[in-house]
Each structure stands twice: as C-alpha cells, then as structure tokens.
Amino acid sequence: MSGTNIMIVGVGGQGTLLASRVVGGAAISAGFDVKVSEVHGMSQRGGAVVTYVKYSRQTVSSPIIGLGGADLVLAFEPLEALRSAAFLKPGGAVITNTRRVDPMPVVVGVAEYPEGIADKLRALGFDVAEADAAGIAAECGSQKAANIVMIGLLAARRADFSKAEWLAAVEASVPKRFLDVNIRAFEAGYAVGS
Amino acid sequence: MSGKILMLGNAAVARGAYEAGAAFVSSYPGTPSTEITECAADYPELYAEWAPNEKVAAETAIGASVAGARAMTCMKHVGLNVAADPVFTASYTGVNGGLALVVADDPGMHSSQNEQDSRNYARSAKLPMLEPADSAECKSFTKLAFELSERFDTPVLLRLSTRVSHSQSLVELGERESVERKAYKKDPMKYVMMPGMAKLRHLVVEKRVTDTMAYAEGADINRIEYHDKSVGIIAAGIAHAYAREALGERASYLKLGMVWPLPELLIREFAANVGELWIIEELDPFIEREVRAMGIAARGKTDFSPCGEYTSEEIRAVVLGEPAVCADPPENIPGRPPVMCAGCPHRGVFNVLSRMRLTVLGDIGCYTLGALPPLNALDTCLCMGGSVSMAHGMEKAAGRDFSKKAVAVIGDSTFLHSGITGLIDIVYNKGASTIIILDNSITGMTGHQQNPATGLTLRNEPTRKLDLEALVRAVGVDRVTVVDPFDDGATAAAIKAELDADEPSVIIARRPCALLKGVRYTGKCVITEDCRDCGACVRSGCPAISRRSGRPRIDPAQCVGCDYCRGLCKFGAIGRVE
Structure with a gap:
C-alpha cells in the first residue's frame, strides 16, 4: 500500500468539507489517483464530522478508512482528534487545532471534556502537532479561515505536493472574494507548521 | 490523469444524464441523493424541478418518459417507499423515452430513519437495477440505464449508497448525445392499466425479466x-x-x-x-x-x-483473518451529537414544548434534533408526514383528554410533502389535534432546497408562493395562528389556547433558518454580572451557551446574535455587544 490516507475530523460547520476538497485538489494536480469521501447535510452541524482523503500512485478503490487505516488525522477540534485515535496506523501523525468546542453532553454537564488530549495521543505512540488555528486565522483577518490554516499546517508536514500545488488547490476551492484572507491563512499555517 | 476531473458521485449521475441526452429531472430532496438534482439544474439543456414529494416526482418523470423524453427521478431509499406505487405499475407500462429511477441507500444511517435495502424493490417490481462503485461508474451506468430502459422498454433503477453518492473520484467528461424526443402515440393497451390490459402487460413484464437476465449474462458491467x-x-x-x-x-x-x-x-x-x-x-x-x-x-x-x-x-x-492493528480507543470520550444551530428558530418551539411536558409527535427534518438533550422534546419520529396522522390516531385511541396534552410538529416542506393529507384526515374525521408547522422558509436538513412555500423554484426563479395559512384553512381548519417562535410568551400562549380548543388547529411558527443568506443577525449576546445562574438559557440547548467554569457563558465565536436567549432571561442579565 503505497498510498496516503488522511482523515479530516471536526465539528459540523467548521469547514472540514472544503478542507478535504483542497487536499483532493492538490493530490489530483500532483498526478495521484484520488478519492475523497464527504459528509453532507445541514443536520450534521454541531455534530462530529469525518471526511477521508486517499491518494496513491496506484488505483484507490475504497473511499473510506477503517480502524488502523489512517496515516494522518487532521483534527479541527481536539476531542475529535482523540475520538479518531483508533483509526490511525501505529505511529501515525496527528495535527490538531487547540481550540476546543464543547459538545452538548459537556455543555449540559452530563460529561466531562477530557484534559491533556495531546499527551494522551502521544502516550499512544502518535506524532502530535498542535496549533491554535482559530487564533491564527483571526490574526489573518477571519476566524472562518481556520480550515485553511489547518491546510497550511498539513502542507508544511507532508511533502507529497509542492507549495504551488497546495496554493492552486486553495485558490480553486475558496470563493474569489475571500481568496486573499485564505492565502494569508495558508501561509500562516505553513509558517507555524514548518 | 489529464482530461479527468474530481467529481462527486451524485454530480457524476447528473453528468451521465446530461451526456445521455436526458431532458427532464424531477425529484424531492433526500440525503444522500439531493445533489444529483441540484447538479442537473446546472445544465441549461435539462429541465429540472423539485416536486412536493417522491411520488409526484416519479409520476412526473414517468409522464415525461411517456411523452418521449429521456427522464430521471432521484430519491433516497425511504423516498422509494413513497414513490413505490407509480414505480410498480410503470414496470408494467414500460417507457417511451428512457426512464432512470435513481435511489440512494444509506447504510450506517448517516442521515436516515432506517437502513432498508432498495435492491429488494428491484426484485419485487421486476425492474433491472444497476449499481456503480465510483463516480466514473455513476456517469457511465446512468448513461447505460437510459439505453437499457429504451432497449427493454422498462424503467431502470440505479442504486447508489452514501459512500458512492458523497465520494469524489475521477471522471472523464464526454459530449452530450443528441437525442430527439420520441413521438408520443396513444396506446391504451400499454399505458391504461386496467385489469384487462394489465394482465397482458404482466406477460410482457415476465418475458422482459427473462430477456434482461440473458443480457446480464453477457453484460460487460x-x-x-x-x-x-x-x-x-x-x-x-x-x-x-x-x-x-x-x-x-x-x-x-x-x-x-x-x-x-x-x-x-x-x-x-x-x-x-x-x-x-x-x-x-x-x-x-x-x-x-x-x-x-x-x-x-x-x-x-x-x-x-x-x-x-x-x-x-x-x-x-x-x-x-488479518485484523487491523490499531490503538485501543480511549474510553469515556463524550459523544458529539449534531445540535440545532445557534440562531435556529426551531429552538423556540421546542423549549416551550419541553417546559410544558407535552407529548410531541415529531417528523423528519432538522427539528428532529429536538429529541436530544437538553430539550428531550420529541416522543416519536417515524416518516415524512407521520407526525400529523399519528397525532390523530393517538387522539382517537387515547381520547380527547390525552390529545389536549399532545401536539404534532412538522416542517414547512415536510408538511407539503405528506402532512397535508393527515390534516385532511383530522378535519374529515372530526379530530381536534393541534399541529405546529415549523416554517423556516426552506427545506433545511438536506441543505437548503426551495419548496412550494418559499416562492422560488429549483433554479431560484420566482414562482407563485404557496400560502400555508390559506391552504390549511381550505381543508377546513378554522383556528390558524401565526407566531414568532422567538417570542417565548406568545408561542406558549398560542399552544395552550389551541390545545384547549375542541377543534383542529394549526399554529404556524414562522422564522427563517438562521443559515439563510437573507438572515442577518448582528452583534453578540453576553451574560452580565446580573446573572443568577438559573440555567434557563443553558436549558434552551443553544450550542453557544455553556457552563465551562460553573456559570453560563456565551462563546462569541458561536453566538450569531439572534437575541433568543435574551428573551428567556428573567433577570435581564443577557446584554449585547455590537
């Protein structure tokens, strides 16, 4: 299996779908076979969402990733990174946003939000990188660009595609009027991740 | 990979219909099938529309096929239940222009109320069924469906599943085939399904099953x-x-x-x-x-x-026998169920229903989320339109005293899909149920599709806007009230008054979905030092409000500034920042 399996996880409404399309776009421009599996529907908002991006020099058959199948988890929210742990290959990589979003069971006080998530993941043998993507995005001009900050963080750590291929994929996926802020967000994420 | 583009399975089905020279698509939205029809609407050469439900959509597509056009209708698996009546008999009449019936199953129930397997319909209705595995096959199998439909004089089912519909993979685009509409010819022996004709057509159907079986033996798919x-x-x-x-x-x-x-x-x-x-x-x-x-x-x-x-x-x-090697999943991870958005108008109604401890018959839509904590407001959720009819059945079985403490809630689009027939039943059979139509001015759950009550078509062209008040009055409901669900007092008063009335009543709770483009709340709500920590705002289930450090707090990143919580606070302890 020469391909790369990436899981993008987060909370519905955080822009994981767009992020998965950017990764898919970068992979296709770099000449890989690609499959991207998405989650649709407004009713997913606020819920845990998972998208998969798989690319390979060989044919990619299945669009989804099962237990122990992911090379990397790109987590837009720390709790969702922890939830994905069993989907990672041994020694797999995690890039996570540090900005926590309390799920409703925590909001209403019937569950506790786990502390020290990055350390828990490291204890399981994973390579964990963290950044405040929401804060970085706000400095770039829009908190909504946090998903593209995450893409910048990913780009800095995966050498499969050139920076130009990443930037072209960002440009092809975001609305024209938000392009500048998203380019800034990508560059900021890239700088932090490098 | 030159010449190939990354395409969603659903988009590839639409592309297949376009390339096959299809002229007509009519559907009702349903996850995971919705984007097929939305993408079809992007091709000016195709006529595409939203119908009020899957039965109407299927009948409309059948009409287009009989008129000689290549036609398609798309639905989710449970939508095929609604469309089953015309589909089973269209199996007997056969087609004129090719007819593709696209049905998207949802194994794992990402967004559905059951996990039924549509392949059983192919056997029961004696229709050929194709099943693509990726986007390239979505396109080529859709084209094949039209060919087989015309070759064997049969509607052809195309079965998708969530992972095919909602995955992107590479597709090579082709040109649109030039397909002339076939002439329509009156043929009662083929299209009028009375027993005399249908008996003869059944023989044709059985021969077709044999013929398509022979085709399957040599088919390169x-x-x-x-x-x-x-x-x-x-x-x-x-x-x-x-x-x-x-x-x-x-x-x-x-x-x-x-x-x-x-x-x-x-x-x-x-x-x-x-x-x-x-x-x-x-x-x-x-x-x-x-x-x-x-x-x-x-x-x-x-x-x-x-x-x-x-x-x-x-x-x-x-x-x-080679299990995957993976980490033990950490235990006690809090779940993250989907929630009604910050600013969701449904929250107002469910907060009142939850406080009044009513029996609430629910329906299919974003508002089904009213079943979850902290609102815990729903008693049932069955199928599209089921809330209205179930309320009537419960009243007739359990009596009027019971129904004075029960309401049905149903969205605007779902009401028009199949809630209206239940309401006619209530009026006709002298019921006294109270129905709340949650009118958020859009078909929300499937991702914002227009419907007859929004005044816009699938292609966002203005059209005659259905008048919900006039409609429910026309079927015989005299007690019709319109409330703003964010007006907590007025909503509670209306529900109480209508429950007490011994005749059918409809409350239309009207406020647009907070995610609609035209909805522009501004500013943010903030909890001030006057907070007495009564918890009324937290119990409304707004995802922006939490108790991270004991007392309620509003997360400015999630708050949309809708002000609903400010109306709930008895102590005036929620202010605004602009």
Whole structure:
C-alpha cells in the first residue's frame, strides 16, 4: 500500500468539507489517483464530522478508512482528534487545532471534556502537532479561515505536493472574494507548521 | 490523469444524464441523493424541478418518459417507499423515452430513519437495477440505464449508497448525445392499466425479466477478474471497492454492475473456478440468498453483520483473518451529537414544548434534533408526514383528554410533502389535534432546497408562493395562528389556547433558518454580572451557551446574535455587544 490516507475530523460547520476538497485538489494536480469521501447535510452541524482523503500512485478503490487505516488525522477540534485515535496506523501523525468546542453532553454537564488530549495521543505512540488555528486565522483577518490554516499546517508536514500545488488547490476551492484572507491563512499555517 | 476531473458521485449521475441526452429531472430532496438534482439544474439543456414529494416526482418523470423524453427521478431509499406505487405499475407500462429511477441507500444511517435495502424493490417490481462503485461508474451506468430502459422498454433503477453518492473520484467528461424526443402515440393497451390490459402487460413484464437476465449474462458491467483463486468474491458497488482494497490480488472477483436480475450462468462459472466463495454486500443478504438458491455454498452474512457499513479493514479481518492493528480507543470520550444551530428558530418551539411536558409527535427534518438533550422534546419520529396522522390516531385511541396534552410538529416542506393529507384526515374525521408547522422558509436538513412555500423554484426563479395559512384553512381548519417562535410568551400562549380548543388547529411558527443568506443577525449576546445562574438559557440547548467554569457563558465565536436567549432571561442579565 503505497498510498496516503488522511482523515479530516471536526465539528459540523467548521469547514472540514472544503478542507478535504483542497487536499483532493492538490493530490489530483500532483498526478495521484484520488478519492475523497464527504459528509453532507445541514443536520450534521454541531455534530462530529469525518471526511477521508486517499491518494496513491496506484488505483484507490475504497473511499473510506477503517480502524488502523489512517496515516494522518487532521483534527479541527481536539476531542475529535482523540475520538479518531483508533483509526490511525501505529505511529501515525496527528495535527490538531487547540481550540476546543464543547459538545452538548459537556455543555449540559452530563460529561466531562477530557484534559491533556495531546499527551494522551502521544502516550499512544502518535506524532502530535498542535496549533491554535482559530487564533491564527483571526490574526489573518477571519476566524472562518481556520480550515485553511489547518491546510497550511498539513502542507508544511507532508511533502507529497509542492507549495504551488497546495496554493492552486486553495485558490480553486475558496470563493474569489475571500481568496486573499485564505492565502494569508495558508501561509500562516505553513509558517507555524514548518 | 489529464482530461479527468474530481467529481462527486451524485454530480457524476447528473453528468451521465446530461451526456445521455436526458431532458427532464424531477425529484424531492433526500440525503444522500439531493445533489444529483441540484447538479442537473446546472445544465441549461435539462429541465429540472423539485416536486412536493417522491411520488409526484416519479409520476412526473414517468409522464415525461411517456411523452418521449429521456427522464430521471432521484430519491433516497425511504423516498422509494413513497414513490413505490407509480414505480410498480410503470414496470408494467414500460417507457417511451428512457426512464432512470435513481435511489440512494444509506447504510450506517448517516442521515436516515432506517437502513432498508432498495435492491429488494428491484426484485419485487421486476425492474433491472444497476449499481456503480465510483463516480466514473455513476456517469457511465446512468448513461447505460437510459439505453437499457429504451432497449427493454422498462424503467431502470440505479442504486447508489452514501459512500458512492458523497465520494469524489475521477471522471472523464464526454459530449452530450443528441437525442430527439420520441413521438408520443396513444396506446391504451400499454399505458391504461386496467385489469384487462394489465394482465397482458404482466406477460410482457415476465418475458422482459427473462430477456434482461440473458443480457446480464453477457453484460460487460458484470465482469470476472481472476487472481488467487482460493478465495472468490462476489460483490457490487461500494462493497466491491472495499473488498478490492482489502484483498487485492489475494482473491478473485465477480464484480456485478447489474444487481438485478442476476447472471446465474456467470455466477455458476465463477463459483466453479474459485475455492471459498464469499458474497460481500452491505445490508441484506440479497445476492447471497439468490446464490444459495442456486445450490451454491457461500459465506457472507454467516460472518458479516446485516447492520451498518463495511470497511476494507473489516473485510480483511474477516476473510483473511488479518485484523487491523490499531490503538485501543480511549474510553469515556463524550459523544458529539449534531445540535440545532445557534440562531435556529426551531429552538423556540421546542423549549416551550419541553417546559410544558407535552407529548410531541415529531417528523423528519432538522427539528428532529429536538429529541436530544437538553430539550428531550420529541416522543416519536417515524416518516415524512407521520407526525400529523399519528397525532390523530393517538387522539382517537387515547381520547380527547390525552390529545389536549399532545401536539404534532412538522416542517414547512415536510408538511407539503405528506402532512397535508393527515390534516385532511383530522378535519374529515372530526379530530381536534393541534399541529405546529415549523416554517423556516426552506427545506433545511438536506441543505437548503426551495419548496412550494418559499416562492422560488429549483433554479431560484420566482414562482407563485404557496400560502400555508390559506391552504390549511381550505381543508377546513378554522383556528390558524401565526407566531414568532422567538417570542417565548406568545408561542406558549398560542399552544395552550389551541390545545384547549375542541377543534383542529394549526399554529404556524414562522422564522427563517438562521443559515439563510437573507438572515442577518448582528452583534453578540453576553451574560452580565446580573446573572443568577438559573440555567434557563443553558436549558434552551443553544450550542453557544455553556457552563465551562460553573456559570453560563456565551462563546462569541458561536453566538450569531439572534437575541433568543435574551428573551428567556428573567433577570435581564443577557446584554449585547455590537
């Protein structure tokens, strides 16, 4: 299996779908076979969402990733990174946003939000990188660009595609009027991740 | 990879219809099928519309086919239940222009109320069914569906699943075929299904089943791929993709592109050439039962569950005995169920219903989320329109005292889909139920589709806007109230008054979805030092309000500034920042 399996996880409404399309776009421009599996529907908002991006020099058959199948988890929210742990290959990589979003069971006080998530993941043998993507995005001009900050963080750590291929994929996926802020967000994420 | 683009399975179905020269698409939205019709609307050469429900959509597409056009209707699996009546008899009439019936199943129930397997419809209705495994096949199989439809004079089912509909993979675009609309010719023996004619058509249907079975034997979409012959896999669609990834060249494959009727001779040939035969299929043992009925031993549901989705990793573990190596999932991770958005107008109604401790008959839409904590407001959720009719049945069975403490809630689009017939039943049979129409001015859950009450078509062209008040009055409801669900007092008062009235009543709770483009709340709500920590705002279930450090706090990143919580606070302790 020469391909790369990436899981993008987060909370519905955080822009994981767009992020998965950017990764898919970068992979296709770099000449890989690609499959991207998405989650649709407004009713997913606020819920845990998972998208998969798989690319390979060989044919990619299945669009989804099962237990122990992911090379990397790109987590837009720390709790969702922890939830994905069993989907990672041994020694797999995690890039996570540090900005926590309390799920409703925590909001209403019937569950506790786990502390020290990055350390828990490291204890399981994973390579964990963290950044405040929401804060970085706000400095770039829009908190909504946090998903593209995450893409910048990913780009800095995966050498499969050139920076130009990443930037072209960002440009092809975001609305024209938000392009500048998203380019800034990508560059900021890239700088932090490098 | 030049010339190929990354495309969603649903978009590829629309592209296939476009390239096949289809002229007509009518559907009702339903996850995971919705984007097919939205993408079809992007091709000016196709006429595309939203119908009020799947039955109407299917009948409309059948009409277009009889008129001679290539026509398509798309729905989710439970939508096919609604459309089943015309579909079963269209099997008898056959077609004029090619007719594709696209149905998207939802194994794993990502966004559905059940996990039914649509392949059973193909057998029951005696219709050919194709099942693509990726976006390229979505396009080519859709084109094939139109060809087979015209060749065998039959509607053709195209079965998708969530992972095919909502995955992107590479597709090579082709040109649109120039297809002339066929002439319409009056033919009562074919199109008027009275017993005399239908008896003769049934003979035609049975011959067609035999003919399509013969086609399936030689069809190149049913193909054998021999590698290691000690393990043989029969699979179709996404299940084949999972198996192919799991087993690679350590198994041989019979990939079925056509899942009904099945090619018996091809299956026998394959089974004879492999060692252990496995049928890999999600949901029902549909192929497996047929294979066993041929007297061929096979494993399948002997080792796999009929519930939920498969993965490659699971297939490798079961078939090869090679379980995936993975970390033990950490325990006690809080769940994250979907929630009504900050600013959602439904929250107002459910907060009142929750406080009044009523029996609430729910329906299908974003508002089904009212069932979850902290609102816990729903008692039932069955099917599209079911809330209204169930309220009537409960009243007739349990009595008027019971129904004074029960309401049905239903969205605007769902009410027009099939709630209106239940309301007619209530009026006709002298019921006194109270129905709350949650009018958020859009079909929300499936991702913002227009409907007859929004005044816009699928292509966002202005049209006659259905008047909900006039409609419910016309069927005989005299007590019709319109409230703003964010006006807590008025909503509570209206519900109380209508429950007390001994006649049918409709409350229209009207406020647009907070995610609609025209809705512009500004500023943010903030909790001030006057907070007495009564919890009224937290209990409303707004995701922006939490108790991270004991006292309620509003997360400015999530707050949309809708002010609903400010109306709930008895102490005036929620202010605003602009």
